[in-house]
Amino acid sequence: MLQPDGSTADVDIDDVEVGDVVVVRPGDAIPVDGVVATGTGYADEAAITGESRAVSKEADTPVYSGTILSDGYLQIRATKVGDDTTFAKIVELVEDAQDTKSHAEKFIDRFAQYYTPAVLVIAAVVLLASRDLRLAITVLVLGCLARWSSVRRCLTWPASATVPSAASSSKAAPRWTAWPRSIPLSSIKPAP
Numbered sequence: 040m041l042q043p044d045g046s047t048a049d050v051d052i053d054d055v056e057v058g059d060v061v062v063v064r065p066g067d068a069i070p071v072d073g074v075v076a077t078g079t080g081y082a083d084e085a086a087i088t089g090e091s092r093a094v095s096k097e098a099d100t101p102v103y104s105g106t107i108l109s110d111g112y113l114q115i116r117a118t119k120v121g122d123d124t125t126f127a128k129i130v131e132l133v134e135d136a137q138d139t140k141s142h143a144e145k146f147i148d149r150f151a152q153y154y155t156p157a158v159l160v161i162a163a164v165v166l167l168a169s170r171d172l173r174l175a176i177t178v179l180v181l182g183c184l185a186r187w188s189s190v191r192r193c194l195t196w197p198a199s200a201t202v203p204s205a206a207s208s209s210k211a212a213p214r215w216t217a218w219p220r221s222i223p224l225s226s227i228k229p230a231p
Contacts, residue, residue, distance in 0.1 A: 040054075040055060040059055040060065040061055040062065041059075041060040041061070041062055041114060047062050052070050052071075052120075052121075053121070055070065055071060055117055055120050056117070056120060057117055057118060057119070057120060058116065058117060059116075059117050060076055060114050060115065060116050060117075061073070061114070061115045061117060062112075062113075062114055062115075063080075063108045063112070063113045063114075063115060064108065064112060065080070065108055065109065065110055065111065065112070066107070066108065066109070067107070067108055068104075068105065068106070068107055068108075069082065069102050069103065069104055069105070069106045069107070069108060069113075069115065070104055071104050071115065071117040071118075071119065071120050071124060072101070072102070072103050072104050072117070072118055072119035072120075072123075072124045072125055072126075073101070073102055073115040073116050073117045073118045073119070074099060074100070074101055074102070074115065074116050074118060075096050075097060075098050075099065075100050075101075075102060075113050075114070075115055075116075076098065076114045076115060076116045077098060077113075077114045078096075078097075078098075078111060078112045078113040078114050079095070079096065079097045079098075079111050079112075079113075080095075080096050080108050080109075080110050080111015080112060080113050081093035081094065081095055081096065081108070081109050081110045081111060082094050082096050082102060082106045082107065082108050082109065083106060083107040083108075083109050084103060084106045086105050086106060086126070087103045087105055087106055087125055087126065087129070088103075093109045093110070096108075096111070096113060102115055103124070103125045103126065104119075104124040104125060104126040104127070105124075105125070105126030105129075155183060158178070158179065158182035158183050159179070161178055161182065162175045162176075162178040162179045162182070163175070165178050
């Protein structure tokens with residue numbers, strides 16, 4: 040910060056007030072919103088405006104906190120400090136957006152609260168009624184496809200299950216009789 044006698048001193052950002060003159064050197068982040076009092080330089084305002092190139096700054100041009108002075112030397116008269124700066128307001132808006140849910144997200148959460156347990160109950164009823172584990176798993180997969188898509192990598196092929204072939208004359212579906220150990224997928228040969 041520029042002192043009244045013309046010297047500079049490092050001060051905490053909380054000690055800067057509106058009207059103070061802040062000195063910014065190349066590579067420094069601009070700590071306040073303000074107007075350039077003296078000096079020239081180029082500021083990278085991508086974080087605030089999305090501008091892909093550095094913007095020229097000279098006397099009486101506005102500058103924003105959170106931007107980087109890439110080249111030059113500026114003395115900036117502070118017009119907004121602390122929580123009133125543009126950067127602080129952007130951070131606040133982003134935090135608020137992360138904390139709130141859209142109507143669609145709220146609906147999906149309410150829907151899933153009832154739908155997922157219902158699918159589990161239906162699958163359990165199918166398993167108890169038919170005693171067919173494959174059918175119960177099919178109900179789960181079809182009922183909760185999104186959830187199972189991330190879990191499917193964790194499932195292993197039962198060691199005693201048989202893979203039906205096109206030439207198989209057996210009309211009965213293979214039963215999943217054991218689950219305790221798994222076999223690598225590379226050991227499964229295609230049907231002749």
